[in-house]
Each structure stands twice: as C-alpha cells, then as structure tokens.
Amino acid sequence: MHYTSRADAGRRLAGELKHLRGTDPVVLGLPRGGVPVAFEIAAALSAPLDVVLVRKLGVPWQPELAMGAIGEGDARVINDDVVRLIRISKDALAQVEAEERRELERRTLLLRGNRKRIPLKGRTAVIVDDGMATGATVAVACQSVRALGAAKVVVAVPVAAPEAVWRTRVTADEVICPYTPADLGGVGNAYDDFHQLTDGEVTDLLAIG
Template identity: 45%
Template sequence: MFFDNRRHAGQELAVRLLEWAGDRDLTGTLVLALPRGGVPVAAEVAGALHIPLDVLVARKIGVPGNPDLGIGAIVGDDPPVFDRLALQAMHLSEDKLGPEIARERLELHRRERLYRKGRPAPRVAGRSVLLVDDGLATGVTARAALRHLRRQDPARLVLAVPVGAPDTVDAMRTEADDVICLHQPRNLASVGRWYADFEQVSDGEVTAALHGVRPAT
C-alpha cells in the first residue's frame, strides 16, 4: 500500500477509524496530531469523524552529528524518553545529550506558541484521545507522546497511523489502549518510502490545517 501524500493517507485512515468507531458515541473525543507530518493526516481524520483537532508537539532527540537518527524524544516539560538499547549501542548517556535536549526543548516551546497562538492545551482527562502521526519507525516519539497523555488520565487512548514497522506497532500496544495501523510492511526502511509525496510540512501548513477544522478545547 502506497499513499499519494499525507492527505490521501489521512483519508484512508479515516475510513478505518470510522469502522473502528462503529456505534461508539464520539462526544468529547479529541484528535491530537504530532506535528508537523501528522497534522495533514489528522486533519482528514478529524474532518471525517466530525471531532475537534489540536496538536501535541513532540521533538525527536537525535544522535550528536546525526540529528536524523532519533534515539529519544521529549513532550512538554516531561523528562526525555530514550531508546535504551540504542543509547547503549552508541555508548551514549543522557548527560552527553544535554545540549541536544536543551535545543529541542526550545524548538518545542516555539512551535507550541506558534501553533496554539495563546490557546491553552486541550483537556485530556476523561476523554477519548486519538493520537495521529504519518507513520511509525522506531516509535520513540509516539511512546513519549502516549506516556505524556496517559499521565493526564484519558478515558481511552488510541494511536492511529497509516504505516508502521510491525515490531514497533506491536510495542505500542503496551502504551495505548488501541493501535490502528493500515500498513505494516516487513521492511519499512523509512516512513517516507511509502508516500509518493513526502515533502516536509511547513509551519504555515500546520497552522492552516488547524484553522480548517473545529478547534479543540
């Protein structure tokens, strides 16, 4: 299964989530997107299910000198969540990653201010929450996000993605009440491989998508 772009992936994911919802009462349900890539996907889901959308900003912590190789993630002011096996394999420690963590924390708060424009984060306690991203590779960012949300006592916590590595999808089942993944290729290689168009999403596209759906409260 290939997706034309993130909007197409969101439309396909929305079909599956409509089946998942069935006769459930979705009153109070919230869609949270992991920006930036998860926002166009989540906007399609929120629109199809007629439920509000907001963002949960998370930042990947990369290996020094190779920032694209994520070995940890942060959400809000929570402590970092790390892939411990990867840390050991690369002979790294949290102390050595201090500068990367500080830099990503600054960028995280910048994006929160930009995307929310002064709005407070939506209430999670007692609500069903659909956390949406454009795919799952290592899963470290999704894990950090799910743990952040779990601490806020949602009624139900669901992770929904168009594509993901099978082992990662299975691992996320210990973090979420439900995991919905349309496509689980044995050799994922990278999330972008499964999209014809996987161009980086801009801050402007994120804010435009958020303005195009019902805002969360």
C-alpha cells in the same frame, strides 16, 4: 496499499475509526506530517483537532542518534543503552534536554499560537502520524497525552513497520494501522505525494480544524 497524499490517507484511515464516534475524542496530529492526516480524521469524527509535540534528544556530536525524547506534559524517555554506549555525563544529558525543552516550547507557541491546548482529561486521545518506522516518537506522544489526563490512548497511522506496531501496543490502548508491509523501507514509499510540509501548512489546517 498506496496513498496519493496524506489527505487521502487520512480519509481512508478515518473509515477504520468510526467506532470512536461518541467517545468524546480529541484528534492529535504529530507535526508536521501527521497533521494533514489528523485533519481528515477530525473532520470525519466531528472531533476537535490539536497537535502533540515531541522532541528527540540527540547525542551532541551525532544529533541524528537519539538518546531519548521528551514531550508535552513532562513526558520523558531515555534510551539507557545509548547513554551507556556513548558514556554521556548526566550534566551533558541535562543540557541537551534543557535545550530541547526550550525548543519544544517554541514549537508549541509557533504552531498553536494563542489557541489553548484542548483539554484531554478523561477523554479519548487519538494520536495520528503519517506513518511509523520505529514507533519511538509515537511512544513518547502516548506518555505525553497520558500525563495530560487522557483516559484512553488510540494510535492511528496509515502505514507502519510491523515492529513499530508491536512496540506501540505497549504504550497505547489501541493501535489502528491498515497497512503494515514487511519491507516498508521508508514511510514515504507508501505515498505518491510525500512533500516536506511547511509550518504554514500546519498552522492553516489547525486554524480550520
């Protein structure tokens, strides 16, 4: 299976989500890449579109190595194995978390602007990304929307590594992914057009949706 673009992936994925009509869903894209996919799903389900934001907690001297992640609604996951391995102090971890919490708030304001977060209490939250390599980011997003009151959490992605789907099923009520190649390599391999989206592209879609 191959997608020409994120929009194409969203339209095709929407066909797998017809059963969610009538469940009062809110479609939540993970910025940036998940938003164009989520936009098409929200349109197909006649559902409101919003974002759910997550920030990685990178090791100070090796930022690409995640020692955890945070999300909206005070969602927080710490990778205890990494923390033990690098022997980072509680104070240093708290400092990184405080910095990323500020960045999370900044990104939220940038992408949502003056629009209020769509209430999730008692509703079905459909978390959408353009793909999952590990599932770590989506796992924190699941925690986040549950903290915000979602009654049911559905994860919908066009492509994912089989291991990521397995891990995500621990935190989500339902995972929908039509394409799970054993040799994924990278999410971008499933797309012809996988360009780096700008914040402007994301905010434009949110304004329409």
